[in-house]
Amino acid sequence: xxxxxxxxxxxxxxxxxxxxxxxxxxxxxxxxxxxxxxxxxxxxxxxxxxxxxxxxxxxxxxxxxxxxxxxxxxxxxxxxxxxxxxxxxxxxxxxxxxxxxxxxxxxxxxxxxxxxxxxxxxxxxxxxxxxxxxxxxxxxxxxxxxxxxxxxxxxxxxxxxxxxxxxxxxxxxxxxxxxxxxxxxxxxxxxxxxxxxxxxxxxxxxxxxxxxxxxxxxxxxxxxxxxxxxxxxxxxxxxxxxxxxxxxxxxxxxxxxxxxxxxxxxxxxxxxxxxxxxxxxxxxxxxxxxxxxxxxxxxxxxxxxxxxxxxxxxxxxxxxxxxxxxxxxxxxxxxxxxxxxxxxxxxxxxxxxxxxxxxxxxxxxxxxxxxxxxxxxxxxxxxxxxxxxxxxxxxxxxxxxxxxxxxxxxxxxxxxxxxxxxxxxxxxxxxxxxxxxxxxxxxxxxxxxxxxxxxxxxxxxxxxxxxxxxxxxxxxxxxxxxxxxxxxxxxxxxxxxxxxxxxxx
Numbered sequence: 146x147x148x149x150x151x152x153x154x155x156x157x158x159x160x161x162x163x164x165x166x167x168x169x170x171x172x173x174x175x176x177x178x179x180x181x182x183x184x185x186x187x188x189x190x191x192x193x194x195x196x197x198x199x200x201x202x203x204x205x206x207x208x209x210x211x212x213x214x215x216x217x218x219x220x221x222x223x224x225x226x227x228x229x230x231x232x233x234x235x236x237x238x239x240x241x242x243x244x245x246x247x248x249x250x251x252x253x254x255x256x257x258x259x260x261x262x263x264x265x266x267x268x269x270x271x272x273x274x275x276x277x278x279x280x281x282x283x284x285x286x287x288x289x290x291x292x293x294x295x296x297x298x299x300x301x302x303x304x305x306x307x308x309x310x311x312x313x314x315x316x317x318x319x320x321x322x323x324x325x326x327x328x329x330x331x332x333x334x335x336x337x338x339x340x341x342x343x344x345x346x347x348x349x350x351x352x353x354x355x356x357x358x359x360x361x362x363x364x365x366x367x368x369x370x371x372x373x374x375x376x377x378x379x380x381x382x383x384x385x386x387x388x389x390x391x392x393x394x395x396x397x398x399x400x401x402x403x404x405x406x407x408x409x410x411x412x413x414x415x416x417x418x419x420x421x422x423x424x425x426x427x428x429x430x431x432x433x434x435x436x437x438x439x440x441x442x443x444x445x446x447x448x449x450x451x452x453x454x455x456x457x458x459x460x461x462x463x464x465x466x467x468x469x470x471x472x473x474x475x476x477x478x479x480x481x482x483x484x485x486x487x488x489x490x491x492x493x494x495x496x497x498x499x500x501x502x503x504x505x506x507x508x509x510x511x512x513x514x515x516x517x518x519x520x521x522x523x524x525x526x527x528x529x530x531x532x533x534x535x536x537x538x539x540x541x542x543x544x545x546x547x548x549x550x551x552x553x554x555x556x557x558x559x560x561x562x563x564x565x566x567x568x569x570x571x572x573x574x575x576x577x578x579x580x581x582x583x584x585x586x587x588x589x590x591x592x593x594x595x596x597x598x599x600x601x602x603x604x605x606x607x608x609x610x611x612x613x614x615x616x617x618x619x620x621x622x623x624x625x626x627x628x629x630x631x632x633x634x635x636x637x638x639x640x641x642x643x644x645x646x647x648x649x650x
Contacts, residue, residue, distance in 0.1 A: 168461065175465035182469050186476065191402075198399075198406050200290040200347060208286035215278040216306045219313055220270055226316055227264060230365035230628060232617045233639040236609035238628035240372045242322035248640065257644075261323075268320045271313050278310060279332070282339040289347050304355040307344065311337050311359045315366040322373050331380055334370060337363050338387040345391070348399040350528060357535040360391070361620070364538050371549060372630050378550055385546040389570075391539045394577065397532035398482045401525065405475040412468045416460050471521065478525045485533060488580035492602040495530055498522040530600065533577040537597045537625070540574035544583055544595055545627055547574075560587045578602055584624075595627040 183193060192198050227247040231239045241247065246259040281287060289307075314337045321330035341363070344356035367384065370376075459467075478498065481491045501522050544562060547569040552558050559565060562573045562585045573582040576597045584607060586594040598604045601612075605623040615621035619628060631639070 171462045172465070175462055175469075179465045179469045179472075182472060186472065191476070193406065193409070195406065198402050208281050208284060209288060212278060212281045212287045213306070215274055215281065216310045219274050219278075219306070219309060220267075226267070226312075227260060227319065228365075229315060229319060230368045230619070232619060232628065233631050233635065235611065235617065235622065236626045236629055237631050237635060238368070238619070239636060239639070240369060240630045242319050242369060242373070244636070248643070264316070265320060268313075268316050272317070275310070275313050275317065279314070279336040282336055287343060289343055289352070304351060307340055308355060308359055308362070311340050311362055314340075315362060318366050318370060322369065327373065327375060330370060330373075331376070334363075334366065334384065335387070337366065338384075341387075341391070345396060348396060348403050350400050350404055353396060353400050354528070354531065356396075357393075357531050360393075360535050360538060364542060367542050368545075368628065371545060376549070378553055381546050381550050381553075385543055385550070385569075388539045388543045388546070391536070393532050393536035393539060394482060394486045397529060398479060398486070400528070401475065401479045401482060404525070405472065405479070408471055408475070409468065412464060412471070416464055474521050475525070478522075478529060482529055482532070485529070485577060485580070488575060490579045490602065492530070492533070492578060492600075495526040498526040534600060534620070537575075537577045537583075538620075540577070540583060541595065541597060541625070541627055543570065544574040544585070548593065548595070557591060558587055558593050561585065579604075592629065597625040599623060599625045 187193055227241045227244070227249075229241055231241060233239050247261055247264075248257040249260045314333045317333045318330045318337075321327070321333060337359075341356060341359055344352055344359060347353075367388075481494055485491050499522060544565075547565045548558055550569050551565055554568075562582060566572060575581070576583045578598050578600065579602055584594075584596050584598070584604065586607070588594060594607050596607045596609075599620075599622065601623070603623075607624050607626055609619070609622040609624060609626040609628075611617055611621045612623060619625055
């Protein structure tokens with residue numbers, strides 16, 4: 146072989162070696178970096194195994210199937226149920242059970258009628274099935290813990306039914322208060338709390354989001370009940386304990402641990418089969434490609450030539466880099482959740498993460514094949530903000546109940562929340578939106594102002610006015626103010642204004 150031929154052969158051999166060695170080196174480097182980061186997390190105490198994180202199912206949960214059957218059979222909720230804690234102006238809400246009539250229009254261009262009779266019939270219709278479900282709750286032996294190894298993880302239909310049961314129980318509370326049946330109202334509220342305890346046992350994200358929605362609904366019903374008065378300290382203490390033990394932020398941390406593990410499992414599954422890739426990956430699966438082959442063979446061949454090399458490139462190298470990036474993002478957000486439990490303000494940090502997620506959503510990437518990386522910051526940040534809001538709601542109810550207990554004992558409200566400690570609360574309830582105590586002022590007339598600074602993280606001095614473009618609602622206010630009950634005169638003025646608007650339409 147000539148000298149030129151030898152050089153050419155050497156160059157070709159070197160090129161082939163590089164073609165093989167470079168991907169192998171990149172693969173080894175990516176795997177080593179991921180393995181090193183995992184070991185670092187484990188050494189710091191993070192839980193990255195199924196045995197450490199997966200919720201444990203109880204062998205005593207023998208009533209779950211029957212409970213599901215009962216709540217699934219609950220009739221559809223009434224269409225015109227009178228809304229609890231309905232805001233009639235900023236910082237002021239209607240006590241619905243006190244109203245002698247609730248005028249609503251039953252359809253477009255129809256005259257308003259008193260919906261109490263319709264509402265009463267709906268509650269009475271639901272009472273038998275609801276009573277059986279409540280009896281099962283009292284008996285125990287019910288739990289909802291999902292198997293995160295199953296493909297239908299997070300797709301359970303019972304969540305909606307649990308929310309409906311809380312609304313049905315809340316409707317029974319309103320009617321019982323309206324009719325003066327205090328003991329029944331008390332029991333219905335306890336049943337709602339038992340549903341919350343069921344939701345708390347499953348730390349999957351869908352379950353926790355449902356739990357947040359249930360608690361916001363319950364917030365209004367407890368506000369209505371507290372306006373009735375006449376409760377004993379023992380009853381109030383039991384309600385208070387129900388809200389104090391929610392531990393929303395601790396549950397959110399457990400949820401993120403579970404989501405992190407679930408993400409790791411999805412990476413493993415996607416490496417083993419192209420069929421496990423997310424819908425937003427941009428890599429079509431085999432069935433889609435071959436089904437289209439007869440319609441357009443040329444396009445299908447191009448899809449094959451694009452999809453297979455792209456998938457294998459991702460599987461061998463980029464998937465390990467993406468998984469490490471995924472773990473880094475999740476770790477940052479989990480640490481933020483822990484910071485919130487230590488009374489540190491994390492709202493601005495979460496908003497920055499959401500902004501970075503929105504920005505990256507507009508950037509095309511060839512390797513976000515799981516379809517979750519682009520929106521990961523936004524999704525998880527929104528979840529944590531939801532946890533902060535819900536924990537703050539729970540703390541507001543806790544504070545309001547403790548204030549009522551203080552009034553029963555001392556015949557007046559305290560001049561500071563600190564006076565509730567330690568007789569009525571172990572510590573002053575926290576405003577999780579900034580980590581400080583809930584804001585509280587004793588008014589000159591003996592009433593009080595209790596509020597959170599709200600989702601914007603700015604203390605507006607207890608201003609309940611809604612933000613621009615938002616409807617009149619407690620949690621749309623500049624600050625979240627525990628509403629003052631509307632007076633009879635305020636209700637007359639509100640109803641007169643509503644009648645005028647209906648006439649104009």
